[in-house]
Amino acid sequence: MAMLEVKGLTKKFGGLVANDDIAFAVKEGEILGLIGPNGAGKSTLFDLLTGFQRPDAGYVSFLGRSLLGSRPDQISRLGVGRTFQKLRPFDHMTVEENVMVGVLQHTANLRVAREQALGALFFVGLLEKRGAHGHMLSTGQRKRLELARAMATRPRLLLMDEVSGGVDQRSLPGLIDLVNRLKQQGMTMIIIEHNMQVLMSLADRVLALHLGRKIAEGTPEEIQNDRKVIESYLGLAYA
Amino acid sequence: MRSRTPAPMIAALGAAEREPALQDALNEPARTPWRLRTRLLGLAGLVALLAYPFVLDAPFPQHVMIMIFLYALMAQSWNILAGYCGQISLGHAVFFGIGAYSSGFLFATFRVSPWLGMMVGIAIAMAAAVAIGLPTLRLRGHYFAIATLVIAESVQIVFQRWEFVGAASGIWLPIVRENPLLNFQFNESKIPYYFIALGFLSLVCLAVWYLERSKAGYYFRAIREDPEAASSLGVDVSRYKVLAFMISAGFMSIAGTFYAQYVLVVDPETVFPLTLSILVLLIAVMGGVGTLWGPIIGAAVLVPLSEFTRIYLGGTGGSVDLIIYGALIVLICVFRPVGLLGIWKDWRLGTAVGGAKNRGNA
Numbered sequence: 001m002a003m004l005e006v007k008g009l010t011k012k013f014g015g016l017v018a019n020d021d022i023a024f025a026v027k028e029g030e031i032l033g034l035i036g037p038n039g040a041g042k043s044t045l046f047d048l049l050t051g052f053q054r055p056d057a058g059y060v061s062f063l064g065r066s067l068l069g070s071r072p073d074q075i076s077r078l079g080v081g082r083t084f085q086k087l088r089p090f091d092h093m094t095v096e097e098n099v100m101v102g103v104l105q106h107t108a109n110l111r112v113a114r115e116q117a118l119g120a121l122f123f124v125g126l127l128e129k130r131g132a133h134g135h136m137l138s139t140g141q142r143k144r145l146e147l148a149r150a151m152a153t154r155p156r157l158l159l160m161d162e163v164s165g166g167v168d169q170r171s172l173p174g175l176i177d178l179v180n181r182l183k184q185q186g187m188t189m190i191i192i193e194h195n196m197q198v199l200m201s202l203a204d205r206v207l208a209l210h211l212g213r214k215i216a217e218g219t220p221e222e223i224q225n226d227r228k229v230i231e232s233y234l235g236l237a238y239a
Numbered sequence: 240m241r242s243r244t245p246a247p248m249i250a251a252l253g254a255a256e257r258e259p260a261l262q263d264a265l266n267e268p269a270r271t272p273w274r275l276r277t278r279l280l281g282l283a284g285l286v287a288l289l290a291y292p293f294v295l296d297a298p299f300p301q302h303v304m305i306m307i308f309l310y311a312l313m314a315q316s317w318n319i320l321a322g323y324c325g326q327i328s329l330g331h332a333v334f335f336g337i338g339a340y341s342s343g344f345l346f347a348t349f350r351v352s353p354w355l356g357m358m359v360g361i362a363i364a365m366a367a368a369v370a371i372g373l374p375t376l377r378l379r380g381h382y383f384a385i386a387t388l389v390i391a392e393s394v395q396i397v398f399q400r401w402e403f404v405g406a407a408s409g410i411w412l413p414i415v416r417e418n419p420l421l422n423f424q425f426n427e428s429k430i431p432y433y434f435i436a437l438g439f440l441s442l443v444c445l446a447v448w449y450l451e452r453s454k455a456g457y458y459f460r461a462i463r464e465d466p467e468a469a470s471s472l473g474v475d476v477s478r479y480k481v482l483a484f485m486i487s488a489g490f491m492s493i494a495g496t497f498y499a500q501y502v503l504v505v506d507p508e509t510v511f512p513l514t515l516s517i518l519v520l521l522i523a524v525m526g527g528v529g530t531l532w533g534p535i536i537g538a539a540v541l542v543p544l545s546e547f548t549r550i551y552l553g554g555t556g557g558s559v560d561l562i563i564y565g566a567l568i569v570l571i572c573v574f575r576p577v578g579l580l581g582i583w584k585d586w587r588l589g590t591a592v593g594g595a596k597n598r599g600n601a
Contacts, residue, residue, distance in 0.1 A: 050471065073475045076473035092529070093460055097457065100457060110454070111269070121264075122261045122264075
């Protein structure tokens, strides 16, 4: 059984159809890549899956359970974690406290929460920054922080909105390595990614969106050679 | 359903237990303990507070301190909701009034002990917080502030017209000579009021101290910083907002009961005014919001200012203190939005070389 199953998912904003009849499935342990030009509906799809937006039609089931009508916090407690494209660290809390908020859905014991938060910070390589405040971090460090925070909730499925966006070339390999280590640990993920090379190295399967519609689905190689994908998206760089 | 594959972070922690950097971090205390000098200063402060009413055994200095405690109690209540949870209320006088009216009415009508009346007041204030909070806390940003302002004004108008609780003339509490402790009335001396007010203030500060070390406190701050990010981490945002509102309202109503017993008159003009809601906000902002000591410092600075201008400028200077408050707040907001406490902390960090507080800045 697929871990996540999506059928006929549709979201309209006025006349704009942001997601149009989207269907796909994610298996346990798999990394699904999500590509598409700006405005293709990738972030909207994440918002629909995590309860930040209500779909107009369609069906989302996670581990055999419908997610429709659930609030974001309920979906988080069911085991779906996410990061945001626009990074949102808690600026006036320390890095350590940021991550503790994630752990606290499993325990009310702050000592335990702190231990696990430090473990997550160690994993993402942000341990030395534990006493710093959110706003003092670089973009790459904030991405790590968001990842640590999402991991701290112990998700079964992790939705990552852009690994490479806004990150300088020096920090990128470390972040990719981090995602790879998560993959090795068996984490199931959906990753939005603009950088094709990054996506090719991470994703098992890729879903291409264009103007809210799914235009292709397949292995990274198949997607790279797909005519519609090349026309709509890769065309600029790969044609 | 709850059975989960071993989470990566736990595996990471297990594999990394031998890592010295992680070990160091785990062994480090979560908070830097107070230094000896701070402890001694705290002890001296406590002794000074306990000795104060006996050393300065005159009504006025005792009254000023009682007002400091009362306003610090209110500012701290407001701070729980606004400073920690980020929900700015402009109508906190409602809960002050509820506290004053609940105990005052029950005492004047049925001779119910004000202590019991205070409990009733807390319950009503919390219920009111739920009733007001459920619809309004869903509003974002300034709309909550506007909603609380409008509700507070409406409540005042209702009490001005409500004959059952004395309408505009309010409730005059009967003066009772016997059993002062049970009746929460001390006609001989202000000293009992002094210690009761100090006790209430300690209680709310203890609550904030505990909150800073509890799950709810972390959730409150996460909601203040970014409600959407908080909800993505499993925080039930509306539930915790309402919880913060309830705690805040409960403590505010305690202040109301205290005030009613202190002046023995409760009327809509004095317990529901907008100026009270604003004053409580100003004190907290002045001292430093979202901190334990901010409201206390704010009250210690602003309340004497108000009491003294009232004396020196007499009846004509009735609102000079408000003008001074306003000017001070403008200065604080323009130059240092962190409040007095933040200014002092920055000054100390600037003079101290390195220090544990800087550990994250490297």
